Amino acid sequence: MKQGDGASFAELYRRYSGRIYGNILKLVKEQQAAEELLQDVFAKLWEKRETICIETSFQSYLFVVSRNAVYNFMRHLAKERRLRNEAALVYLSSYQHVEEQLLERELLSAYESLVHALPPRRQDIYRLCKWEGKSYEEVGAMLGISVATINDHIVKATHFIKTQLSHICILLLLVIY
Structure with a gap:
């Protein structure tokens, strides 16, 4: 695989993808995300094939790479969730601002009507x-x-x-x- 042999890469994928996928799925608990992360792990493996230096088992190496991919995915989700919450707060505050303006207008109109009465x-x-x-x-x-x-x-x-x-x-x- 280090020399770019696709058949060797396909054999590694066949041999390890099921276990790696199962491990990723346990961590992210979402099938589509687990499938995407599995593809990312093997894409990184292919991209870095020439520089990979494995001192322990290949399976251990793949589990470490997949765990890191899951951690990055979780960090990205947390950041995205934080941004969504911040956007929601901005939206709500602007909504409340509009609501306050409407209430103020209603009260002013009522006040003027009462003076007129x-x-x-x-x-x-x-x-x-x-x-x-x-x-x-x-x-x-x-x-x-x-x-x-x-x-x-x-x-x-x-x-x-x-x-x-x-x-x-x-x-x-x-x-x-």
């Missing part, structure tokens, strides 16, 4: 104070009402919005999860 005067006062950032004094002067009245409208509007939003949040979470 306030009585007109309370709605105006709420928008001027909360959205435009005007002080109670400024809004009171603009609308000709007292700061105490502005405060009363803001307290009632805030209570209404918070109560309704908490119900909406619970419903959204139930739908999402």
Whole structure:
């Protein structure tokens, strides 16, 4: 075989492939993978035939080569599994990000609807104070009402919005999860 004799190689394959295959199959527990690894072992044997120096039995040499092939295969599988898990985490985090954006949009829409559902005067006062950032004094002067009245409208509007939003949040979470 060292000189490239195909018949010698075929005889070695016939003699040892069954035992090597059985050993590989015990380790990888998957028929297709075991068949591929067996072919890899004998392909490496053929490629390195001129440099092979066997001091013990040929069968022992083949078992060592096949064991190393299985270890490399297992390392490759572990690396592939790690990469798949990392990709899944990236996918899930981006999915959660999209999910969070949708939830945020739903809540903002609900918030705006709730502000719109306030009585007109309370709605105006709420928008001027909360959205435009005007002080109670400024809004009171603009609308000709007292700061105490502005405060009363803001307290009632805030209570209404918070109560309704908490119900909406619970419903959204139930739908999402």
